[in-house]
Amino acid sequence: MKKILAILSVAALALSSCCKQASADVKLLAHRGNASTGTEFTTDENTLDALRRAQELNFAGIEFDVHLTADDQLVIRHDNKITDELSCQGSTFDEIRAHRLPFGHQIPTLREWLEQAKKTPHIYQMLEIKSHKGEREKELITKSLEIIRELDMVDQVYMLSFKSSTVDEVLRQEPNMKVILNSSSLHHSLTPAEVKERGYYAVSYNINVILNHPEWIDQFKSYGIETFLWMVNSPYTYNIAKDLGFTWATTDFYDHITK
Numbered sequence: 001m002k003k004i005l006a007i008l009s010v011a012a013l014a015l016s017s018c019c020k021q022a023s024a025d026v027k028l029l030a031h032r033g034n035a036s037t038g039t040e041f042t043t044d045e046n047t048l049d050a051l052r053r054a055q056e057l058n059f060a061g062i063e064f065d066v067h068l069t070a071d072d073q074l075v076i077r078h079d080n081k082i083t084d085e086l087s088c089q090g091s092t093f094d095e096i097r098a099h100r101l102p103f104g105h106q107i108p109t110l111r112e113w114l115e116q117a118k119k120t121p122h123i124y125q126m127l128e129i130k131s132h133k134g135e136r137e138k139e140l141i142t143k144s145l146e147i148i149r150e151l152d153m154v155d156q157v158y159m160l161s162f163k164s165s166t167v168d169e170v171l172r173q174e175p176n177m178k179v180i181l182n183s184s185s186l187h188h189s190l191t192p193a194e195v196k197e198r199g200y201y202a203v204s205y206n207i208n209v210i211l212n213h214p215e216w217i218d219q220f221k222s223y224g225i226e227t228f229l230w231m232v233n234s235p236y237t238y239n240i241a242k243d244l245g246f247t248w249a250t251t252d253f254y255d256h257i258t259k
Helices: 002-018 048-056 093-097 110-117 136-150 164-173 192-198 207-212 216-222 235-243
Strands: 027-031 061-068 074-076 124-129 157-161 178-183 202-206 226-230 248-251
Touching (some): 061 110, 061 136, 074 110, 110 136, 136 164, 164 192, 207 226, 216 226
Parallel strands (some): 124 157, 157 178, 178 202, 226 248
């Protein structure tokens, strides 16, 4: 732990020298809703309860994950696997709906999530497209966009993926959608120039990517590309996000990092 903190301290100094205008106004993104109190999880993530709790705290944005069930329903959950016998992509909606999560909540649908999110139109919603086989991922995008358009929420929603091809497909289907490229890879993260050329609205890069490419921060800013830092689960990394001028900090532990 001491070695990690020492590396981060050195990296923070190097990064600070690269960033001419650091901002203290980093926006907070609730990762899978707000499911924690302090550093303890006190409700089920990616549920309507976690969404409402994040809305009550007035987060700037809320991130959630979407899967397409075996019978073509859109459900909110991070992992595809639910139990040994149940999965988001391999089971039917009725089977999934009958399941209760550890704190007793049901897995919600995309429509339920967005209808609740629409009650706080100033809070952005970041929809992560989970990986699917074959054409299923494209179908997920199409069905998600249908609901987003129906609810008139294109301006309130960002769509994101770890795959640039998926982000490209979102823009093909909806050129006005704000899209985010996620990455935790030191060797496969797009450069600021590549992100700009593809027309992406933002990047969400793991802290290890940024520590190895400190010069990218100012470059993203110069292109008007928003930057998300993840994960920000300690006051220390929260201060790094603020000091370096990231647009957003993605966190599981609001109470802990803001105390």
